[in-house]
Amino acid sequence: DAEITQSPRHKITETGRQVTLACHQTWNHNNMFWYRQDLGHGLRLIHYSYGVQDTNKGEVSDGYSVSRSNTEDLPLTLESAASSQTSVYFCASSESGQVDEQFFGPGTRLTVL
Amino acid sequence: SQQGEEDPQALSIQEGENATMNCSYKTSINNLQWYRQNSGRGLVHLILIRSNEREKHSGRLRVTLDTSKKSSSLLITASRAADTASYFCASGGSNYKLTFGKGTLLTVNP
Numbered sequence: 222d223a224e225i226t227q228s229p230r231h232k233i234t235e236t237g238r239q240v241t242l243a244c245h246q247t248w249n250h251n252n253m254f255w256y257r258q259d260l261g262h263g264l265r266l267i268h269y270s271y272g273v274q275d276t277n278k279g280e281v282s283d284g285y286s287v288s289r290s291n292t293e294d295l296p297l298t299l300e301s302a303a304s305s306q307t308s309v310y311f312c313a314s315s316e317s318g319q320v321d322e323q324f325f326g327p328g329t330r331l332t333v334l
Numbered sequence: 335s336q337q338g339e340e341d342p343q344a345l346s347i348q349e350g351e352n353a354t355m356n357c358s359y360k361t362s363i364n365n366l367q368w369y370r371q372n373s374g375r376g377l378v379h380l381i382l383i384r385s386n387e388r389e390k391h392s393g394r395l396r397v398t399l400d401t402s403k404k405s406s407s408l409l410i411t412a413s414r415a416a417d418t419a420s421y422f423c424a425s426g427g428s429n430y431k432l433t434f435g436k437g438t439l440l441t442v443n444p
Contacts, residue, residue, distance in 0.1 A: 252430045263422065263436035264377075271430070279431075311376055321430045322367065325376035 223248045227312050227326040235334055240299040242329050244312030250324075251317040253295040255279075255287065257308040258328075264311065270295055271317070302333045340423060340435040348443050353410045355438040357423030358403075365426040366399055366406045370419045371437070377422065380408075413442045 225246040234240050246253065251272045256264040266279030268287040276287050284306060286298045299306055309330050313323040341356045359366070365384045369377040383390045383399045383406070390397045396409040410417055420439050424432040 254431075256434075261436065264434040266431065266433075269431060313377075315430055317430065321365070321426055321432075322379045322382060323377075323424075323432060325369075325378070327376045328374075 225312060225314055225324055225326040227310075227329050229329060230327065231330045233332045233334065234302050236302060236304060238302050240302050240331065242297045242299075242310055242312075242331070244295050244297065244326060245293055246312075246314040246324070246326075247293065248314055248316070248324060249292060250314035251292070252315040252321075253289070254313045254315075254323065255285070255295065255297045256311045256313065257281065257306075258311060259308050267297065267310075268295075299331075302331075304333050307331060307333045340421070340438040342438060343436070344439045344441070346441040346443065347413060349413060349415055351413055351442075353413050353417070353440055353442070355408045355421055355423075355440070357406045357408070357435055359406075359423070359425040359433070359435075360404065361425070361427070361433075363401070363425045364428050366397075367424045367426060367432065368395075368397060368406075368408050369422045369424060369434075371422065372419045380421075382426075410440075413440075415442050415444045418442045 228243045254269045255267040265281045270289040312326040315323045367382045368380045371377045381392045383397045394411045399406045420437045422437045424434045
C-alpha cells in the first residue's frame with residue numbers, strides 16, 4: 222500500500238546544530254508540504270513543493286529550507302536549530318488535479334535544547 | 335495569519351450524543367476539508383465539500399458550508415468513544431495549499 226513516512230520520529234538536538242527531517246511518499250504525488258504543529262496555533266505551513274526542483278515558502282519559513290530532487294522525497298532542513306523550533310513536524314502530500322485531499326505522515330517530534 | 339477558527343476549542347459529550355463543531359475561514363475558497371487527529375498521530379482526511387456545495391454526508395458525518403458567512407460545520411451523529419480526537423477544518427484554494435484552523439478537541443465519554 223502507498224504511504225508517507227517520516228524519520229526520525231523523535232529527535233533531540235542542541236541550539237545551533239543543523240537538523241534534517243526526512244519525508245518519503247510512495248503515492249507518486251506531485252505536491253508535498255511541511256507543517257509544524259504547536260499548541261494554540263494548529264498547523265502552520267513551512268514549505269511546499271509542486272514537483273521536482275520546485276520549492277515555495279509557506280507562512281513560517283524563516284530558519285527552514287527544503288529541496289526536491291525526486292518525486293518521493295522532500296527533506297526539511299533546519300539550518301541552525303533554535304529553541305523556538307521545538308515542535309511536532311508533519312509532512313503531507315497530495316495529487317495534482319481536482320481532488321486535493323492531503324495525506325499526512327506520522328510526524329516528527331523535535332526538541333531543541 | 336490567514337488561519338480560520340474552530341468553535342468550540344473543546345467539546346465533551348456522552349456516547350450516543352451528536353457532536354457539532356464549527357469553523358470559520360477568512361478568504362475565498364475552492365473547498366473546505368475536515369481532518370481528524372488522534373493523539374500522537376498524523377491527520378486523517380474525513381470529508382471535503384466544494385465551494386458550490388452546501389451540504390455533504392459521509393456515514394455518520396454531515397458537513398455544511400455557507401460561503402456567504404465563510405463558515406462550515408461538522409456534525410458527527412451517534413458518537414462513539416473511538417471518535418475522541420482533535421478535529422481540524424482546512425480551507426483550500428486553487429493552488430492545492432490548505433489553511434488549517436486550530437482544532438476542536440472532542441472527548442466522547444463511554
